[in-house]
Amino acid sequence: MSVSLRLERNSPAALYQQIADQFKDQISNNRLPAGARLPTIRRLANDLGVTRVTVQNAYDELRADGWIEATTGRGTFVSERVNSRATLRSASQPVTPDAVISDMLQINEIVGxxxxxxxxxxxxxxxxxExxxxxxxxxxxxxxxxxxxxxxxxxxxRVALADLLRERAVDAAPDEILVTAGVTQGLALVTQALCRPGDVVLVEQPTYVGFLHTLKAQGVHAVAVPLDEEGPQVDALERLAAQHRPRYFYTIPTFQNPTGVTQSPARRRALLAVALRYGFLVVEDDLYACVAYDQSPPPPLFAEDNSASVVYLSSFSKSLMPGLRIGYMVAPAPLHSKLLSLRRAHDLCSPTLLQYALARFLAGGGLKKHLRRVLPLYRERRDAYLAAMQHHMPAGVEWTRPSGGYCSWITLPQRRAFSSLYQMAIQHGWVFTPGDVFLADPSAHYHLRICFGNQSPTVIRSGVEVLSRLIRTGLNETDRTHSETGDWAPLV
Ligand SMILES: Cc1ncc(COP(=O)(O)O)c(C=O)c1O
Known part of the structure; x- marks a missing residue:
């Protein structure tokens, strides 16, 4: 089988990575279908003018990720597993938070x-x-x-966590810290401790999909506070607090998921003042704060709060590895004991081995060393994403420019034109997250979330290019319909 690959020798991306990425492209869009034979290492190395080791490394990566299989004596073939995209639950309508979360958890195993x-x-x-x-x-x-x-x-x-928290300007003794199974368990415990079914919790709009799922599972209503580039709008927060008497307000002040937005200092002060005035707690999710690209992250709300109004949560899922399932929280004293008792009822304790391993890793400076190594690489991916968006996206599309975390939020103007964008992207071998799952209230626009942490700059660029093409097609088709009928799509 002949394949055409183009290598950029001046690119910062390693040659083997370019080869692997381009094969993935061709397999994803079915130019190389399941069962297709790949060239031998010797032949491809000759054709491309690279060493055999370079091609071998590319094939090793493709094999490790499940894209290809080698059979001794027969050759190397595109894996039959590339068809497994059919197992995506969220690929069929309606796209629910539960289906999206389920897909996200296994996305790395879906080949193709x-x-x-x-x-x-x-x-x-x-x-x-390490x-x-x-x-x-x-x-x-x-x-x-x-x-x-x-x-x-x-x-x-907990001793190592107290040290880590001090660097975030959070003054908490080891005895005030509760280790959890990720932020997810912390949020579930807080909700169980503070809410009854039918109660209201205020959330940013958009907000973290997993949290909306947690509220739903406990029968608690999410009421949306609009978010802009400076954070949640405080006048809306105040109005909704007066109207609903919420049990608490859930916020991700730094490098928010799904938008990447970081709250301005003025918003932070104002929202703490509203919480105090209306007597509700603020539940602060700080787990992206140490993934900062441009400058040090601002201190958390917890550090600015003088009236025990804030519950602080974080974990190692974004800074180190989500598979650890280790998070931590600090809550005002009466709530802390209730959370501890609920935690005992849930799963007794976190895995001992992993906790001690993490404690040693932290005490030995492992996290700092790791972040020093990886943050420049993630910054490069963020920059590649923003440059590709600027280059490819048609007029009328807007997106956020995060200075930390892994997420950017895209807004497309005409909802009707994009009702099948998600499914179309999957057909082209790409998956992003449809924006609706992050909303407590419906929106007049079509949104999507792009995450750039997980892929090389080359892959990010080609994903943005494909997505831009699909969006341009959607916009052109709507324009044509419009000029034919003289009728714009309704905004809602
Ligand atoms: C804002 C936010 N909170 C919590 C989580 C889940 O965190 P954990 O893995 O610590 O449970 C995520 C994961 O994406 C997230 O984005």
């Missing part, structure tokens, strides 16, 4: 799709050697690791 959908760090950048190093050191303490631990979290980990 390139994902700009998951707000996670890149698994290839995890500090595997982390496995500390795991090995714990062998001598095998007996301790084999046992249950304290529900509040391993003492050594």
């Amino acid at each position: 799709l390139r994902s700009l959908a998951s707000a996670s760090p890149d698994p290839h950048l995890f500090p595997a050697d 982390f496995w190093g500390v795991l090995a050191e714990l062998r001598d303490d095998a007996a301790t690791m084999a046992m249950y631990g304290a529900s509040q979290g391993a003492p050594a980990l």
Whole structure:
């Protein structure tokens, strides 16, 4: 089978990566279907004028990610698993938060799709050697690791967390910290502790899809506070607080998911004042703060609060690895004991081995070292995303420019033109997240979330290019319909 690949020798992307990425492109859009034979390493190396090792490395990556299979004596073929995109639950209408979350959790196992959908760090950048190093050191303490631990979290980990929090200007003693199974468990516990079915919680619009799912699962209503480039609009927050008497307000002040927006200092002060005036708690999700590209992140609301109005949550899912399932929270004292008791009822405690390993990793400076290494790479991806958007997107499309985190929020003007954009992108081998799942209230516009943390700059550029093409087609078709009928699509 002949394949045509074009290498850019001046590009910062390694040659093997360019080869692997272009094969993925061709497999995704079915130019190389399941079962197609790839050229031999020797032949491709000759054709491209690169060493065999370069091609071997590209094939190794494709094989490791499940895109191709090698059969001794027969050759290398596109894997039959590339058809597994049919298993996406969210590919059929209606797209629900539950279906989207389910897909996000297994997206890396779906071969043949390139994902700009998951707000996670890149698994290839995890500090595997360093982390496995500390795991090995714990062998001598095998007996301790084999046992249950304290529900509040391993003492050594809470000591390391108190140090980490101090760097975020959060003054919390190890005894005030509760270790959780990620921010997700912390949010579920807070909701269970504070709400009854039918209660109202205020959320930013848009907000984190997983949190909307948590509220729904507990029968709690989400009421939307509009968010702009400076954060949640405080006059709306105040009006809705007066109207609904919410149990709490959930906010992601720094590098918000799904928008990447960071609240301005004025908004932060104003929203704390509203919370105090109306007597509701602010539940602050700070898990993207240390993924900062341009300058240090602002201190959390918790550090600015003088009246015990803020519950603070974070985890290692964005800074290190989501598979750890380790998060932590700090809550005002009476709530803390209630949360601890609920945590005991849920799952007793977090895995002892992982807690001790993480404690050692943190105490040895592993997180700082890791972030020093990966933040420039994520910054490069953010920059590649923004440059590609600027270059390819048609007029009328808007997007946010995050200075940290992994997410950007895109707004398309005409809802009707894009009702099948998500499904069309999947047919072209690309997946993003449709915006509706992040909304507590419907919107007049069509939105989508793009995440740039998980893919190389080359892949990001080609994903943005495909998406722009689909959007341009949608806009052109609407323009044609408009000039034929003289009738614009309604905004809602
Ligand atoms: C804002 C926000 N909060 C919480 C989570 C889930 O965090 P964890 O893995 O710590 O449960 C995510 C994951 O994407 C998120 O974006």
